[in-house]
Amino acid sequence: MERGAAVAVRRLRAAGGERESRAPQPPPLPGRGEADPGGKKRDCPAGGSRWRLLPEARGALLVLLYLLALRALVQLSLRQLLRRPGPRDFSAPRAREYLENITAVGPRTVGSPENEILTVNYLLEQIKTIESESSDAHKISVDIQRPTGSFSIDFLGGFTSYYANITNVVVKLEPRSGAKHAVLSNCHFDSVPNTPGASDDAVSCSVMLEILNTLSKSSDPFQHAVIFLFNGAEENILQASHGFITQHRWAKSIRAFINLEAAGVGGKELVFQTGPENPWLVQAYVFAAKHPFASVVAQEVFQSGIIPADTDFRIYRDFGNIPGIDLAFIENGYIYHTKYDTPDRILTDSIQRAGDNILGMLKYLATSDKLAKSFDYRHGNVVFFDVFGLFVLAYPARVGTIMNYIITAVTVLYLGKKILQPRNRAINYMKELSIAFGFTLLSWFSTLVTVLIVAVFISLIGRSLSWYNHFYVSIFLYGTVAAAKLILVHTLAKKFYYKNRNEQYLGEMFFDVSLLVWSIALVLITQLGLCSAFICAMWVAFPLLTKLLTYREFKQKGATIRFVIIYMLGMFIPYLYIMYLTWTIFEMFIPIMGRSGTEIPPDVVLAAFILSSTVILSSYFLNFIYLAKSTKKTLITLTTVFGVTLILVCSGVFFPYSSDSANPKPKRVFLQHVSRRFYGLHGNLVKSDSGIWINGLDYAGISHITPHIPELNDTIRTNCEDKAPLCGFPWILPVHFLLRKNWYLPAAEISPTNPVHFKLLAKEQMPWDSTKLTFEVSGPSHMSLYIRPHEGSTLSSWSLGDGTPVANIGGDYFVFYAHGLQAVAWRFWIELKAAEKHSDGMVSLAIAAHYFFGEDQKSPQLYALMERFPNWTFPSGWVCTYDLFVF
Numbered sequence: 001m002e003r004g005a006a007v008a009v010r011r012l013r014a015a016g017g018e019r020e021s022r023a024p025q026p027p028p029l030p031g032r033g034e035a036d037p038g039g040k041k042r043d044c045p046a047g048g049s050r051w052r053l054l055p056e057a058r059g060a061l062l063v064l065l066y067l068l069a070l071r072a073l074v075q076l077s078l079r080q081l082l083r084r085p086g087p088r089d090f091s092a093p094r095a096r097e098y099l100e101n102i103t104a105v106g107p108r109t110v111g112s113p114e115n116e117i118l119t120v121n122y123l124l125e126q127i128k129t130i131e132s133e134s135s136d137a138h139k140i141s142v143d144i145q146r147p148t149g150s151f152s153i154d155f156l157g158g159f160t161s162y163y164a165n166i167t168n169v170v171v172k173l174e175p176r177s178g179a180k181h182a183v184l185s186n187c188h189f190d191s192v193p194n195t196p197g198a199s200d201d202a203v204s205c206s207v208m209l210e211i212l213n214t215l216s217k218s219s220d221p222f223q224h225a226v227i228f229l230f231n232g233a234e235e236n237i238l239q240a241s242h243g244f245i246t247q248h249r250w251a252k253s254i255r256a257f258i259n260l261e262a263a264g265v266g267g268k269e270l271v272f273q274t275g276p277e278n279p280w281l282v283q284a285y286v287f288a289a290k291h292p293f294a295s296v297v298a299q300e301v302f303q304s305g306i307i308p309a310d311t312d313f314r315i316y317r318d319f320g321n322i323p324g325i326d327l328a329f330i331e332n333g334y335i336y337h338t339k340y341d342t343p344d345r346i347l348t349d350s351i352q353r354a355g356d357n358i359l360g361m362l363k364y365l366a367t368s369d370k371l372a373k374s375f376d377y378r379h380g381n382v383v384f385f386d387v388f389g390l391f392v393l394a395y396p397a398r399v400g401t402i403m404n405y406i407i408t409a410v411t412v413l414y415l416g417k418k419i420l421q422p423r424n425r426a427i428n429y430m431k432e433l434s435i436a437f438g439f440t441l442l443s444w445f446s447t448l449v450t451v452l453i454v455a456v457f458i459s460l461i462g463r464s465l466s467w468y469n470h471f472y473v474s475i476f477l478y479g480t481v482a483a484a485k486l487i488l489v490h491t492l493a494k495k496f497y498y499k500n501r502n503e504q505y506l507g508e509m510f511f512d513v514s515l516l517v518w519s520i521a522l523v524l525i526t527q528l529g530l531c532s533a534f535i536c537a538m539w540v541a542f543p544l545l546t547k548l549l550t551y552r553e554f555k556q557k558g559a560t561i562r563f564v565i566i567y568m569l570g571m572f573i574p575y576l577y578i579m580y581l582t583w584t585i586f587e588m589f590i591p592i593m594g595r596s597g598t599e600i601p602p603d604v605v606l607a608a609f610i611l612s613s614t615v616i617l618s619s620y621f622l623n624f625i626y627l628a629k630s631t632k633k634t635l636i637t638l639t640t641v642f643g644v645t646l647i648l649v650c651s652g653v654f655f656p657y658s659s660d661s662a663n664p665k666p667k668r669v670f671l672q673h674v675s676r677r678f679y680g681l682h683g684n685l686v687k688s689d690s691g692i693w694i695n696g697l698d699y700a701g702i703s704h705i706t707p708h709i710p711e712l713n714d715t716i717r718t719n720c721e722d723k724a725p726l727c728g729f730p731w732i733l734p735v736h737f738l739l740r741k742n743w744y745l746p747a748a749e750i751s752p753t754n755p756v757h758f759k760l761l762a763k764e765q766m767p768w769d770s771t772k773l774t775f776e777v778s779g780p781s782h783m784s785l786y787i788r789p790h791e792g793s794t795l796s797s798w799s800l801g802d803g804t805p806v807a808n809i810g811g812d813y814f815v816f817y818a819h820g821l822q823a824v825a826w827r828f829w830i831e832l833k834a835a836e837k838h839s840d841g842m843v844s845l846a847i848a849a850h851y852f853f854g855e856d857q858k859s860p861q862l863y864a865l866m867e868r869f870p871n872w873t874f875p876s877g878w879v880c881t882y883d884l885f886v887f
Helices: 004-009 055-082 092-103 113-132 198-216 239-247 279-288 296-303 312-318 348-366 397-419 423-460 471-497 503-527 533-549 559-592 602-627 632-650 860-867
Strands: 138-145 149-153 159-164 168-175 182-188 225-231 254-262 269-275 324-329 382-387 391-396 667-679 685-696 743-746 757-766 770-778 782-789 793-798 813-819 826-834 843-851 873-886
Touching (some): 092 198, 092 348, 113 198, 149 239, 168 239, 182 312, 182 348, 198 348, 269 348, 269 382, 279 324, 279 382, 296 559, 324 348, 391 397, 397 423, 397 533, 423 471, 423 602, 423 632, 503 533, 533 559, 533 602, 559 602, 685 860, 860 873
Parallel strands (some): 159 813, 254 324
Antiparallel strands (some): 138 168, 149 159, 667 685, 757 770, 782 843, 793 826
16 A cells, blocks of 8 residues: 555545545445435444444443453463472473383384384383382273274275284273273374384373373372273274274273374374364363363364374274364474484473373363263364463354354344435445445455466476475465455456545445355354354454444544554454464465375465465455555555566475475475286286386475486376276375376386285185185285276175275275284185176286385385485385286
């Protein structure tokens, strides 16, 4: 704006819309705050109601309300500060010692000695020491569980999991007299290959060890038992938690659980899932957590499936029918699941914070009468969100629904009073409101198109993720163009359509449009049953209250400045909260864009998100465009910043990745040295090959790597084997639809010391013209089975999961298999129905073996290639085989 917001608005006097005496007066227009056709001056534009308080009184009232709110926040902050840890409270330094010892063994992949022996022995040693120092008021029981089982899950398009002899370390702390009911605390000590897994999830297990130590020294017995599950197979897509909740003898006593997870390295731990239902659990968190950080928005985003991740929360909810709370560290997700996930990157303050919160929760639940009857309190969902980390607001969703409709009703009364006036004025107001609404929708649509064009252009020229290492680039690139386009559309509307109209009236009209839009959104989201509707309620209630407080015409000198100050104060809380929430979402989502696959353009996703944020934040400030004398300088500034940023991005100045040791942001690449063999119907080898299969986990593929390793280029892009399940490649998980761009560099054949043995044990003709095939498989700890029935054949049942086959995206069936130490050969059967006999057989089965640890993990050629990768990458490599059979 030409002279800033205050100078631009100074030309206006008040709600009636009079210009300064030196400005030319436009002809009186009905409904614009001027004299009406009858010659009577109206105090309130568009027939609005008269506000009786003097301006000074209204300003004082609003300031008083803010001072009272600030005083309450200060008191809450002091209360938090005064709750200093006592001699028997959680000790972060001791938890850090546990963390460093667990991660010292290296990567802890399921089936490896590091996971199944070294880590388990360390946990048992520490638990034994804690038991020897515990109070006489408690009894500690320890159990090593090694379950075998199978289940199906709709995660990643749907697949089935089978596990054998995996490991759980289970500890129960209970009163000497025993306890009938229990609360569960869950962590996992296994990690993905090639990473120390400090945050995911060794730090949580360290926190649990220290909490066990703290609780065991308490001289007062608890009412209920506390069960600590150190599960050893979560990274295998939730296998260990399934084995515990469906098979362990203590599982039936559990009435609630707390799951400790990570989507980043340290920072705050976010409560991002609760329930299902059971609002008393959220109330327990509100009461017991010293450092709250929770959001029902995160819960609804996570459970929508937008984020390709899942936690043990799903298992306890779906297979155990148990309510719980899911917490996760979310800071610095750039190094999550990489070699940089080391203990030194997790601040002691983060460990202390998590320990305080979880210890408080477990103490509360272990002494709560509601835990024993948790199923009696399952009555509806709950709205919950923290207020800047100071405290949590939580209330039943049904109460939120009532509040939302009351707020909507007040808005209807406010807008309705402008319609309930003489017919001509009402028609004129509704016409003007509809036109303003149309201009608003036009500004949003044109801004969306413009921003997406820029994002698609950036993606097409190969400059996506330029903001990955420089967050401000995304704001300068997409935020500026979004803001400029919004301002431009409304500036043009003001100049050409609303020429010579009263600016104050236009400002009020566009305020009403924003109020109407948010009210409609509030009703729709409430009708959908989403608890996140509280955001819309906030964006209706606070602006409406502010509008009422600034409604009367300010005629005294300096009243315009008071109007602006009070307006800004009234919008302060919703704007501050939405920026706080937006930053939390940015902190979670931007690192995810570096591992979301090759098919989702991250610039389009981020641009859409920034556009949404810009529209939200600008909604109640569009009226200032009509109040301002000129927007020329603002548009020039925004356009200049956008143009310069666009030129710099297109020239490649902003490199996406970083090898900075203090704050690395690596590019993730998976490399698998694979040998493939394809067999025919009669067991004859049809073809075979060997190579290094390469998957870049982000949209840029390997384009940034090619200059460093020239042989990795698009001339070695893979071709899909159409007749083979999952295109004939050894996917460890069914993520083929997210990573369609991959590369296959020819390499020497490999011969693992523990090869796969796959054989048909029996073929039986069953009733109803079906055929039962029984197989036996043995091999390394991780294998993937793919099944594709041929045309005319149907997979009707199998011995996996609940007996009903679950097809993945594309129609193939995916089975993830893992075992711990000393597992017997895996036997399973499938039953097929075929309409008629086919010369090419009924079904194709492929087995992929993955060597994540030991002497078979890396070949000399794979190791040599990985050594050539630049230091801003994280190449994770292993050896695998793929064998296809036809029956």
